[in-house]
Amino acid sequence: MKKPIFILFTLIFLQSCKTETKEPAVSQEITTDSYTEEYRPQYHFSPPAHWMNDPNGLVFYEDTYHLFYQYYPEDTKWGPMHWGHATSKDLKSWKNEKVAIYPDSLGYIFSGSAVVDLKNTSGFGSSDNPPMVAMFTYHNAEKEKAGDTNYQTQGIAYSLDNGESWTKYTGNPVVKNDKDQKDFRDPKIFWHEESQKWILVLVAGDHAEIYNSTDLKSWQYLSDFGKNLGAHGGVWECPDFFPLKTPSGDTKWVLFISINPGAPNGGSGTQYFIGDFDGKSFKTDQKQEKWLDYGRDNYAGITYNNLPEDERTFIGWMSNWFYAEQTPTTKWRSAMTLPRKLELYKDSTLYVSNYPVAAVIKDLNYFSPQKEKEQNQQYTDSLLQKSNLKFELPRPLSDFEIIYSNTQGDSLKMGYTKSENQFYVDRTKAGQSDFSNRFAEPVMKAPAHFKTDNTIEVSVFTDQSSIEFFADKGATVLTAQVFPHVPYTTFSIKTQDEVKNLKLAHIPSTWNSPNQKNN
Ligand code: FRU
Numbered sequence: 001m002k003k004p005i006f007i008l009f010t011l012i013f014l015q016s017c018k019t020e021t022k023e024p025a026v027s028q029e030i031t032t033d034s035y036t037e038e039y040r041p042q043y044h045f046s047p048p049a050h051w052m053n054d055p056n057g058l059v060f061y062e063d064t065y066h067l068f069y070q071y072y073p074e075d076t077k078w079g080p081m082h083w084g085h086a087t088s089k090d091l092k093s094w095k096n097e098k099v100a101i102y103p104d105s106l107g108y109i110f111s112g113s114a115v116v117d118l119k120n121t122s123g124f125g126s127s128d129n130p131p132m133v134a135m136f137t138y139h140n141a142e143k144e145k146a147g148d149t150n151y152q153t154q155g156i157a158y159s160l161d162n163g164e165s166w167t168k169y170t171g172n173p174v175v176k177n178d179k180d181q182k183d184f185r186d187p188k189i190f191w192h193e194e195s196q197k198w199i200l201v202l203v204a205g206d207h208a209e210i211y212n213s214t215d216l217k218s219w220q221y222l223s224d225f226g227k228n229l230g231a232h233g234g235v236w237e238c239p240d241f242f243p244l245k246t247p248s249g250d251t252k253w254v255l256f257i258s259i260n261p262g263a264p265n266g267g268s269g270t271q272y273f274i275g276d277f278d279g280k281s282f283k284t285d286q287k288q289e290k291w292l293d294y295g296r297d298n299y300a301g302i303t304y305n306n307l308p309e310d311e312r313t314f315i316g317w318m319s320n321w322f323y324a325e326q327t328p329t330t331k332w333r334s335a336m337t338l339p340r341k342l343e344l345y346k347d348s349t350l351y352v353s354n355y356p357v358a359a360v361i362k363d364l365n366y367f368s369p370q371k372e373k374e375q376n377q378q379y380t381d382s383l384l385q386k387s388n389l390k391f392e393l394p395r396p397l398s399d400f401e402i403i404y405s406n407t408q409g410d411s412l413k414m415g416y417t418k419s420e421n422q423f424y425v426d427r428t429k430a431g432q433s434d435f436s437n438r439f440a441e442p443v444m445k446a447p448a449h450f451k452t453d454n455t456i457e458v459s460v461f462t463d464q465s466s467i468e469f470f471a472d473k474g475a476t477v478l479t480a481q482v483f484p485h486v487p488y489t490t491f492s493i494k495t496q497d498e499v500k501n502l503k504l505a506h507i508p509s510t511w512n513s514p515n516q517k518n519n
Contacts, residue, residue, distance in 0.1 A: 034048075034049065034331040034332065035511045037329065037330065037331060037332075038464070039327075039328065039329050039464050039465035039483055040329070040332070040464055040465075040511075041335045041463045041464055041465060041466065042386050042463055042464055042507070042509035042510065042511060043092070043338075043386070043463060043507045043508070043509060043510045044318070044335045044336055044337070044338060044463050044466065045067060045086060045094045045315075045335060045336040046332055046334065046335040046336070047069070047071060047084055047096075047332050047333075047334075048096045048332070049073075049331050049332050050071070050072060050073050050074065050075060050076055050331075050332060050333070051071065051072040051075055051076050051077055051078055051079065051325075051333050051334070052069050052070060052071055052084060052317075052332075052333065052334050052335075053069070053070040053078065053300065053317050053319070053324065053334065054069065054070045054111045054238060054299070054300035054302075054317050055067060055068070055069050055300070055301065055302055055315045055316065055317060055336060056068040056069055056070060056083055056111050056112055056113065056114075056134075056136065056302075057083065057100075057112060057113055057114030057134050057136075057163075058113070058114070058302055058303065058304045058305065058313075058315060059113075059114040059115060059116060059132065059163075059304060059305045059306050060304050060305070060306045060307045061116045061132065061162065061163075061306055062162065063089060064087050064088070064089060064162065065087065065088045065089070065091055065304065065339075066085070066086075066087055066114065066132075066163050067085070067086045067087070067088065067094065067315065067336070068083045068084065068085050068100055068101075068114065068134070068163075069083065069084045069085075069086075069317075069336075070082075070083070070084075070110070070111060070317075071083060071084030071099065073099060076325075076329070076330070076331070076332065076333040077325045077333070078324075078325060080103050080108045080141070081103065081108040081109050081110055081139070082099050082100075082101060082102055082103065082108075082109055083099070083100040083101040083109055083134070083136065084099055084100070085097040085098065085099065085100040085163060087163070090359050091313070091339040091357055091359050091360065092359060092360060092510055093510040094510070097163070097164065098164065098165075100134075100159075100163060100164075100166055101134065101136065101157055101166050101168075104168065106138040106140060106153070106155060106172060106173065107137075107138035107139045107140035107141065107143075107151070107152075107153075108138070108139040108140075108141060109136050109137075109138070109139075110136060110137035110138070110139045110152070110185055110186065111136065111137060111185065111186045111237075111238055111300065112134060112135045112136030112137060112154070112186065112187045112188075112189075113134070113135060113187060113188045113189050113190070113302065113305065114132055114133065114134040114135075114163075114189075114305065115132070115133055115189055115190060115191060115198070115216075115305050115306065116130055116131075116132055116133075116305070116306050117130050117131050117132075117133050117158075117216060118130045118191075121198070121214060121215045121216060122156075122158065122215050122216045122217060123215070124158040124160070124167075124169075125158070125160050129160055131158040131159065131160055132158065132159040132160075132162065132163050133156055133157070133158045133189075133216050134156065134157050134158070134159075134166065135154055135155070135156050135174070135187040135189050135200070135216070136154070136155060136156075136157070136187070137152050137153070137154055137155075137184075137185035137186060137187065137202075138152065138153045138154070138155045138172070138173055139151065139152055139185070140152070140153075148180075149180040149181070149182045150176075150177040150180040150181075150184075151182075152177060152181075152182075152183065152184040152185045153172075153173035153175060153176055153177050153184070154173055154174055154175035154185075154187050154200075154202065155168065155169065155172035155173050155174060156168075156169045156172065156174055156216060156217065157169060169217065171217060174216075174217055174218070174219060175187070175200070175202070175211065175219050179204075181204040181205055182205060183203065183204065183205045183235045183236075183237075184202065184203075184204045184205075185202060185203060185237070186202055186203055186237055186238045186239060187200050187201070187202045188200070188201045188202070188239050188240050188241055188302065189216070189305075190241070190242070190305055192212070192279060194279055195212065195279035195280075197212040197213060197214060197279070198212060198213040198214070198215075198216055199211070199212050199241070199279075200212070200213065200219055201239045201240075201241045201255070202239065203235075203236040203237055203238070203239050203257065204236075205235060205236065206226070206227055206232055206235075206236060207224050207225060207226045207227045207236065208224070208225045208226050208236065208239050208255065208257065208282075209221065209223070209224055209225075210222045210223045210224075210225070210241075210280070210281065210282065212279070212280075222280045222281060223280055223281035223282070225255065225273075225281070225282050226255075226257065226273075229273070229284075229286075229289075230257065230271055230273065230288070230289040231259050231262045231263075231271050231289050232259075232262065233259065233261055233262020233263075234259050234260045234261040234262040235259070235260065236257050236258075236259055237257075237258045237259065237260060237300060238256075238257075238258040238270075238299075238300040238301075238302060239255060239256060239257050239258075240254075240255070240256040240301075240302045240303055241253065241254070241255050241256070241277070241282070242254060242303055242312060243277075243309065244312060244342060244343065244344045244352070245309075245310070245344065246344050246346070246350060247344065247345060247346055252274050252275065252276065252344060252350065253274070253275055253276060253277040253282060254272055254273070254274050254342075254344075254352055255272060255273045255275070255282055255284075256270055256271075256272045256292065256301070256302070257270070257271050257272070257273075257289075258270045258271075258299055258300045258301070259271060260299070260321050261321070261322070263291070263296070263320075264291055264294060264445075265294055265295070265296050265442060265444040265445065266296060266320075266322065266438070266442065267296055267320040267321060267322035267323075267438070268296075268299035268300070268319075268320045268321050268322070269291060269292075269293070269294075269296075269298075269299065270291065270292040270293065270298065270299065270300075270301055270316070271289035271290065271291055271292075272289070272290050272291070272292055272352055273286050273289065273290070274286060274290075274344070274350050274352070290351060290352070291446075292352060292354060292477070293316070293354065293477045293478065293479050294423075294444055294445065294446030294447075294476070294477065294478050295425060295444055295468075295469070295477065295478035295479035295480040296320045296322075296444055296479075296480055297318045297319055297320055297466070297479050297480050297481045298316040298317075298318060298337055298477075298479040299316060299317045299319065299320060299321070300316065300317045301314050301315060301316025301317065301337065302314070302315070303342065311341065311357075312341065312342040312343075313339055313340070313341060313342075313357055314337075314339070314340045314341075314342050314354055315336050315337060315339050315340070316336065316337040316479070317334065317336060317337075318334060318335045318336060318337050318466055318479060318481060319334045319335075319481065322436070322438040322439070323435070323436035323438050323439045326435045326436040326439075327435060327436075327465075327481065327483070328432055328435050328483055329465075335463075335465070335466065337468065337479055338356045338357075338360055338461060338468060339356070339357045339359075339360065340354040340355055340356055340357060340474065341354070341355055341356075341357045341358070341474075342354050343355075343474075345451040345475060347449040347450050347451070347475070351449050351475065353451060353472075353473060353474035353475050353477075354474045354477055355459075355470055355473050355474030355477075356461065356468075356470075361388070364388060364505035364507060365505055365506070366388075366390075366503040366504065366505045367503065367504060367505070368502060368503060368504075369381060369502065369503075369504045373492075376492050376493075376494055377492055377493040377494070377495075377499065378490065378491075378492040379490065379491050379492070379504075380489060380490050381489065381490075381491070381504060382489055383506040384404065384462060384487070384488045384489055384490070384491060384504075385462055385463070385464060385484070385487035385488050385489075386462065386463060386464070386506055386507050386509070387461075387462055387504055387505060387506050387507060388459060388460070388461050388462075388504070388505045388507060389402075389459070389460045389462070389491065389502075389503075389504050390457055390458065390459040390460070390501075390502075390503050390504075391457070391458055391493070391499050391500065391501055391502040391503065392455045392456065392457050392458075392499070392500040392501045393455065393456055393458060393495065393497050393499065393500070394454070394455055394497055394498070394500075395450070395452070395453060395454055395455065395456055396418075397416055397418065397448070397456065397497075398418055398495065398496055398497055399415065399416060399417055399418050399495070399496075400415050400416050400458075400493065400494060400495035400497070401413055401414070401415035401493070401494045401495075402414045402415060402458070402460065402491060402492070402493050402494075403491065403492050403494070404430075404462070404467075404488040404490070404491050405488060405489075405490045405491075405492075406484055406485065406486050406487060406488045406489055406490070407486060407489065408484070408485040408486050410429060410430055410431045410484045410485055410486075410488070411429050411430065412425075412426070412427055412430035412431075412467065412482055412484070412488065413425070413426040413430075414426070414460065414467070414469050414478070415494075416448065416471070420445070421447065421448050422445045422446060422447055422448060423445070423446045423448055423469070423471050423476050423478060424443055424444060424445045424446070424478070425443070425444045425467070425469055425478040425480050426443040426444075427440060427444075427480055427482050428440045428441060428443060430482045430483075430484060431482050431483040431484035431485055432483040432484075432485060433483070444478050444480060446476050446477070446478055447476075448471065448476050449472075449475050449476055450472050450475050450476075451472050451473055451475045452472050452473070452475075455500065456471060456472040457470075457471075457472065457473060458470070458471055459473075461507075462488065463507075464487075465481055465482060465483055466479070466480065466481050466482065467479075467480055467482055
């Protein structure tokens, strides 16, 4: 009989923070069997227990990738927000750390970002021990209830021990919301070498605002972006702003804006704009928004600070506000996408591709699966649910369809239609969907763009409750949660073309690796 091992950990936050009234003790009961729960991802990050949404404060420092995240440690539904924390040495295995930042009298701790203040411009540390500085949104629920409109402001906190413990700045809030803007949040901060300033981008309802600072504490407003541009079906959220090299070697700036609702396939999604930044304002000649991922489950994603310029690494929240709180899990809720590398590519105009970072793929053992039925290329594999399937097809592409199925009759379909020049993911009959009437429909469609002229790769990553579909090395991407009644064990590929280099790799569980730590 399996003996449940209970690891109970109580986190008592003892730090002296002058804006704090009291620091609550958070207790989490984590059972080892919660990592074998039916839909628990095996190689994607999910919280040890309870509710998670957006990734926050992604920063690389001293050989460690930090992942902070929107966290409610008391329930599997959204509630007063904290910053949860996990670290990784390789972007594959994650170690759960103590809850990093707690709500206080100024409000809940909403989304934001973190930097390493290497020159100690803030004075919070020293040049020998530079502080990690996080900026987040304070969301004051009481003020909101009272009908005030300035209930969101920006605060900062710093850590002198690699993100383990945090002290809030006594001068918070550092950006006050003078114009009483109802949705005023999600600060992204980074060091801008050319102007020798810190830059802050945040969103204010229907536009982004840019600020700068020399010390991370005092901020000057510089400019606005986007009131009359892009998708406005919902509130603008979680901006990110960073340079990328074009294929010809020029530098362009990319602004990510998540939006909810208003994504092309319904609910939450991330649009972006490509343009130029002079240290003060962002200009684009784009007439329309572009979308990072056409699947319905990649939201609020941001990129790492403090990594080399050619390693722009992204993580998104693999859910959608349409049904995020209803998904059929019990002890924990939601997961992150695989960490993905962003690049610019040209297909008549510039686009951003996103594709799993090399570290995720590098050590996988690929093999050639053996066909069962010749006519429709059918294969059986008992570990399909934890795998990467990839193959190549010639361009111009003709229609193709991949079908994943199981013994309960669930079928997940992914493919391409030439008449529409679209890739798609159809999860309408892929498994459980009765937890929300907004989950199964519609079939997710993505206009096809290409990086490569001749042969393209199609690559599908499947975990216990997600699929990530990448066409042509991330030129077109669809990310979706799926809840099959039992794991998928069969796949088939329908196409009139020759399928080349068909490979499958089983992906080991990172939660069973020696690196796993739940406390
Ligand atoms: C995006 C978001 C952010 C906000 C956070 C609150 O999913 O709504 O705008 O800061 O979630 O948890």
